[in-house]
Amino acid sequence: MTVRHCLATDEWDDRRVLQLLDRAARLKAANRDDEALRGKLLGLVFFDPSLRTRVSFEAAMARHGGRAIVLEPGRGAWALETRRGAVMDGGAPEHVVDAARVLGRYVHALGVRAFPKLDDWEAARRDEVVRTFAAESGVPVINLESARRHPCQGLADALTIRERLGEAARESRFTLAWAWHPKPLPCAVPVSAAIAAARLGMEVTIAHPEGFELDGEDVRSVAEVARRCGGRLEITHDIDEAIAGADVVYAKSWGSLRAFGDADAARKLAAPYRSWRIDERRMRATRGGRGFFMHCLPVRRNVVVTDGVLDGPWSAVVDQAENRLHVQRALLLELLGGDR
Numbered sequence: 017m018t019v020r021h022c023l024a025t026d027e028w029d030d031r032r033v034l035q036l037l038d039r040a041a042r043l044k045a046a047n048r049d050d051e052a053l054r055g056k057l058l059g060l061v062f063f064d065p066s067l068r069t070r071v072s073f074e075a076a077m078a079r080h081g082g083r084a085i086v087l088e089p090g091r092g093a094w095a096l097e098t099r100r101g102a103v104m105d106g107g108a109p110e111h112v113v114d115a116a117r118v119l120g121r122y123v124h125a126l127g128v129r130a131f132p133k134l135d136d137w138e139a140a141r142r143d144e145v146v147r148t149f150a151a152e153s154g155v156p157v158i159n160l161e162s163a164r165r166h167p168c169q170g171l172a173d174a175l176t177i178r179e180r181l182g183e184a185a186r187e188s189r190f191t192l193a194w195a196w197h198p199k200p201l202p203c204a205v206p207v208s209a210a211i212a213a214a215r216l217g218m219e220v221t222i223a224h225p226e227g228f229e230l231d232g233e234d235v236r237s238v239a240e241v242a243r244r245c246g247g248r249l250e251i252t253h254d255i256d257e258a259i260a261g262a263d264v265v266y267a268k269s270w271g272s273l274r275a276f277g278d279a280d281a282a283r284k285l286a287a288p289y290r291s292w293r294i295d296e297r298r299m300r301a302t303r304g305g306r307g308f309f310m311h312c313l314p315v316r317r318n319v320v321v322t323d324g325v326l327d328g329p330w331s332a333v334v335d336q337a338e339n340r341l342h343v344q345r346a347l348l349l350e351l352l353g354g355d356r
């Protein structure tokens with residue numbers, strides 16, 4: 017039997033995504049716990065830190081009578097070698113292939129968070145760690161954020177937009193605005209958010225400074241989902257033009273792929289763009305001044321977005337974070353067969 021994974025929602029058909037969003041909305045509205053996942057175990061492997069992903073998955077399992085077991089390789093669990101064919105004479109005493117095979121014998125599904133090592137984009141873009149777990153564990157694997165995708169964040173983003181715009185999402189404008197940040201960050205969230213908006217048939221604009229182009233294959237994936245779902249994709253280097261009249265402003269920083277692995281070069285490339293920040297003036301320029309603001313969190317206040325936007329009526333960020341819980345409940349019920 018084919019094992020179903022959740023690695024990248026652009027690999028799913030549109031119907032599966034929309035059904036999952038419907039189920040998440042029903043679970044949220046019903047606000048009831050049950051025992052649909054009783055006896056089910058979810059292993060959560062975090063190579064990188066988390067607040068929302070970890071707690072929302074643990075909460076999702078608990079709310080349906082299941083359990084989650086958290087592992088942090090290198091902190092209480094063995095550090096894992098991730099390179100195929102490595103001669104393991106360095107620090108890591110266990111290979112990710114062996115860990116995946118063993119964990120698959122203990123639990124019914126696995127979640128894996130593995131950010132890119134900031135050295136080589138050609139290697140990072142293969143999402144090897146998450147895909148190794150999927151290939152080797154024999155159980156459903158959920159990508160909890162890799163170099164390329166953060167599917168659960170994208171699903172929560174889509175649910176949040178649907179809650180606020182409903183069917184009008186199809187006639188609405190979604191702007192993904194690059195933001196200045198002191199450190200180069202991965203591209204998984206912005207790409208997943210753009211895919212989520214494209215799937216809702218929105219007119220998607222990605223605004224970033226020159227030199228901060230997303231991976232070409234990822235841009236093509238967004239464009240392909242938009243084409244299929246009746247939306248559109250545009251790319252601009254003018255943040256104010258992108259925000260004027262938008263219904264949704266999603267701020268997110270990402271590191272330049274041109275300077276991937278070179279922190280100094282990355283800082284120099286980003287330095288002229290400190291003004292790429294969402295403030296009240298920019299939110300007032302949205303459609304009727306009533307566009308809403310999204311960010312996956314964590315966010316650097318007054319760097320990426322001002323306090324005035326985050327604490328004001330524009331902000332949807334806490335709803336977004338809450339919706340992680342509901343889409344993941346729906347996902348776990350789908351993957352673990354707790355269909356009731």
Ligand code: CP
Pocket residue numbers: 065066067068069070161169312313314
């Ligand atoms: N948005 C998100 O994935 O948050 P965490 O990094 O805290 O899990």
